[in-house]
Amino acid sequence: MTPFTALLRKDLTVELRTFRSLPAMALFAVTAFVIFRFGLDRTSLNGELAAGVLVPTLLFAALLAINRLFVAEREEGGFDLVRLAPVDRTVLFAAKASALVIYLVALELVAVPIFALFFLDSASGLLPFALILLLADIGLAATGTLISTIATMSSARDLLAPLILLPLLVPLVIAAAGAGEHLLAAGGPDYGRFGTWLGLLGLYDLIFLLVGYATFDFLLDD
Amino acid sequence: MERTVVEPTREANRALKPAIELAGLRRDFGDRTALDGIDLRVDPGGSVAVLGPNGSGKSTLLRILAGLLRPTSGQVSVLGCSLPKETHLLRGRIGYLGHEPILYRDLTPRENLELAAALHGLESEAISPRIAALFDAVGMSPRADDRVAELSAGMKQRIDICRAVLHEPELLLLDEPDAHLDPEARRRIAPLIAAENGRTRVAVSHDRGPATEEADFVLELG
Numbered sequence: 001m002t003p004f005t006a007l008l009r010k011d012l013t014v015e016l017r018t019f020r021s022l023p024a025m026a027l028f029a030v031t032a033f034v035i036f037r038f039g040l041d042r043t044s045l046n047g048e049l050a051a052g053v054l055v056p057t058l059l060f061a062a063l064l065a066i067n068r069l070f071v072a073e074r075e076e077g078g079f080d081l082v083r084l085a086p087v088d089r090t091v092l093f094a095a096k097a098s099a100l101v102i103y104l105v106a107l108e109l110v111a112v113p114i115f116a117l118f119f120l121d122s123a124s125g126l127l128p129f130a131l132i133l134l135l136a137d138i139g140l141a142a143t144g145t146l147i148s149t150i151a152t153m154s155s156a157r158d159l160l161a162p163l164i165l166l167p168l169l170v171p172l173v174i175a176a177a178g179a180g181e182h183l184l185a186a187g188g189p190d191y192g193r194f195g196t197w198l199g200l201l202g203l204y205d206l207i208f209l210l211v212g213y214a215t216f217d218f219l220l221d222d
Numbered sequence: 223m224e225r226t227v228v229e230p231t232r233e234a235n236r237a238l239k240p241a242i243e244l245a246g247l248r249r250d251f252g253d254r255t256a257l258d259g260i261d262l263r264v265d266p267g268g269s270v271a272v273l274g275p276n277g278s279g280k281s282t283l284l285r286i287l288a289g290l291l292r293p294t295s296g297q298v299s300v301l302g303c304s305l306p307k308e309t310h311l312l313r314g315r316i317g318y319l320g321h322e323p324i325l326y327r328d329l330t331p332r333e334n335l336e337l338a339a340a341l342h343g344l345e346s347e348a349i350s351p352r353i354a355a356l357f358d359a360v361g362m363s364p365r366a367d368d369r370v371a372e373l374s375a376g377m378k379q380r381i382d383i384c385r386a387v388l389h390e391p392e393l394l395l396l397d398e399p400d401a402h403l404d405p406e407a408r409r410r411i412a413p414l415i416a417a418e419n420g421r422t423r424v425a426v427s428h429d430r431g432p433a434t435e436e437a438d439f440v441l442e443l444g
Binding site: 005072077082086087221 | 289313
């Protein structure tokens, strides 16, 4: 087993054994949809409003997992375990970001159908929107893992993660919500600027994966 | 901070390149000085007992030797690697037993050791027999598949010692290896953490006892 596989398997095993993150994320998303349904007093959403409800809800649900991402490493010596081993320490970044992508996809498999049930007249735009969400998940995981590492080293970790992370996620939210506005439009999906949003999300992912790769080793240092 | 007292209790072979060499080691935490003016030379295969009261810097010294903490000033050479510059060359050559166990609470002892083995690049076919042999040696085979969270402090200590020696390190850094252990468990772990076959050992303890009896040198801090 490679170090990456071993670390990823550890995270997934612990989550499946304890269910500390996924149920909380799903419950948060569903509760938010219920609040939006009654708050907006609408049974049907489309276009920018649909994207404006779905994308931020998924983003805030993701914060629950990001806040918990390195709790075991901090409290149970996981950082030392990696720092003492003859491995490239960015393997921990890769494993954590991959675990977060898996959590987000699992969340979306539950939350997006419920959102469609609550608000959408037609689900025809959801399949292309899934590609947008997958690219957004990768960017969110890369940025979230990076910021969670920084926050973990600080005494104000619970505040720091959302305060630093949310501004960095603005371009990602703009791209995902922009794509959603067209894909979840009332008359069916409009692919006019689909490529632009995909390109923007791809670029965002690339930048933050590279930043994470370049800085993670330094962040783990004393 | 008092200066270090080093008591030679066995004739050391000065011709060998030292396993550990410290000159004027100092470590500060903000305004507080944890270590100051530490000089030490340990030859390969040697055993050192580090004694001192709470807060005298014993654990800090071990973390510096393990490459987990940077010295504020002074020269540190461990297994021929100059720290902190060559910390990366030291990884995988040290068995470190910290003050707190480096074990994931929601994994079993076997899963914890499999993770450590993967990070240290042990051959996959050698991992299971090696882990089974270590668990037999410390009397933990019957509890190998229980969650670490369900184990007593003494059992966790035994598992953590197995983790520290799993990859057959050249240097053992042990922070109170006898902590939480009953006499039978101490007898069982003694051969695993002995300084033998060229393996060097540094063990931290609060007071004179078995650790000092087995040591070539006693380093008193505080």
